[in-house]
Amino acid sequence: MTFSSEQEFLSHYNKKEFDAPLFTVDMAIFSVDAGQLQVLLIKRSNFPQKDKWALPGGFIDLSKDTDLMASTHRKLVEKTGLKSPHLEQVATIGNATRDPRGWAVTALYFALIDFKAFQRIATEQTEQNTTEYSEWVSIADAKKLDLAFDHLQLLDLAIERLSSKARYTALPVSLMPELFTLTELQQIYEIILGQSLEKKSFRRRMIEAGAVEETDQSKIAGKRPAQLYRYAQDSFDFHFPRILEYPRENSK
Amino acid sequence: MTFSSEQEFLSHYNKKEFDAPLFTVDMAIFSVDAGQLQVLLIKRSNFPQKDKWALPGGFIDLSKDTDLMASTHRKLVEKTGLKSPHLEQVATIGNATRDPRGWAVTALYFALIDFKAFQRIATEQTEQNTTEYSEWVSIADAKKLDLAFDHLQLLDLAIERLSSKARYTALPVSLMPELFTLTELQQIYEIILGQSLEKKSFRRRMIEAGAVEETDQSKIAGKRPAQLYRYAQDSFDFHFPRILEYPRENSK
DNA sequence: AGAATAGTGTCTTTAAGACAATATGGC
DNA sequence: GCCATATTGTCTTAAAGACACTATTCT
DSSP states (O other), X not given: OOOSSHHHHHHHXXXXXXXXXXXXXXXXXXXXXXXXXXXXXXXXOSSSSTTOEEOSXXXXXXXXXXXXHHHHHHHHHHHHOOSSOEEEEEEEEEESSSSTTSSEEEEEEEEEOOHHHHHHHHHHSOSOSOSSEEEEEEHHHHTTSOOSTTHHHHHHHHHHHHHHHHTTBSGGGGGSOSSBOHHHHHHHHHHHHXXXXXXXXXXXXXXXXXXXXXXXXXXXXXXXXXXXXXXXXXXXXXXXXXXXXXXXXXXX | OOOSSHHHHHHHOOGGGSOOOEEEEEEEEEEEETTEXXXXXXXXOSSSXXXXXXXXXXXXOTTTOSBHHHHHHHHHHHHHOXXXXXXXXXXXXXXXXXXXXXXXXXXXXXXXXXXXXXXXXHHHSOSXXXXXXXXXXXXXXXXXXXXXXXXXXXXHHHHHHHHHHHTTBSGGGGGSOSSBOHHHHHHHHHHHHTSOOOHHHHXXXXXXXXXXXXXXXXXXXXSSOEEEEEEOSSOTTOBOSSOOOOOOTTOO
């Protein structure tokens, strides 16, 4: 059948005639608590892979979601109640075997949220509007679970992206509350990178590159009070001029 | 309807019951010729957007393609005849308005190929097995065209990824033949970055980081013969320790 | 005073940028 | 010898790493 115009073509077009892959979005929602990087997992309440732990995600709602980011954002709000955390696409994985229902594609995102803010919201909305049970799991524990589908691999991709971006961006600031001390921020970086950082270099880098700015407040928590800083850039994707190095050989 | 086992669920599952977005892969195939970055565009021979220039791409073949990369690779081979160029995912874009047929998602890739190798293959297989007309277009020209769908935006994304990776990886080497001179390689970098680079810094960087290695051959092309080098890493994703800087203020 | 945490001084190191100088081969 | 292009020498600069030192508060 041939058509003489775009309009005529479109009026005859029926996408159900074609075999399309399943398409979902999945996300790794990260947070830091108890000195460890945590990820929010849900327990699947439906087939397939019922009762397994999985990354939150699901199908696009073609009538509600205007674009991929909006769809992911909607799911994130449903799970956490948080409106504007950092959300970023990691990769898109698709193959014939990852889902027993058939050829399936997933767009993988990761989100970074402040654990304290999540707790505040979670206690407010006592009744979660989700039927799925969810839980924060440390990365170390998550890697030991038998996650649904290829979600272990997806989780690895997301962690790798996060830690590689922590080497040259201010991204980890999005895991912090509005005001924070540089020591607190450094601890978050160290958890993400799995490596300890030089205090002086870290502070100099943050301040001199203009990533953070002093506030007039300080935080008293036992010992010497610490200066509170706030993030001083528009985007968490702020790039430092250089990468954080891996530890040098000859350091004691 | 409830199911008592995964098997029972799957035997009743019919994906056509659900409304899924259209899913395609698209790619920006880059090459350098005549001192300019070029992209391979095809002229669409079917509706929708018939007769418009577009990035090569299309639907997944669920029976032939094992995964997304394989599908993209197959399309790339169909267009260029080249088997193992660099191929990399850039991003996945999906929304309700980018395709008149409905909610559509595309996984965008870019490929880097040696223009000379392409010409050689193209003349070998005189009869291209593609019905679509394709043509190399310089980036400057491509940006002036009224490309199909949101392909102008996709092209921009791919170019941005390429040039940002040229700042800290050896990726542009994949646009070169097996053996090349450092001056030739530097020219490619300069075209991609749209910026001239310091000769000494460039050579030192390439050699000292171990990205390239001398061969015992040299190239005579008129004036002083130049040493031929080959790439000395496994992956084109080799990272240099630092980024190439933007030109300094006080340089003459 | 002592402990613990916050914050600074300052020397070293690494790799890039600037730019002048030298080398090689064709004509 | 002259020109064009290839290649090197070497000084400067930017920002990170190392590590010791000082500062502030609590008990």
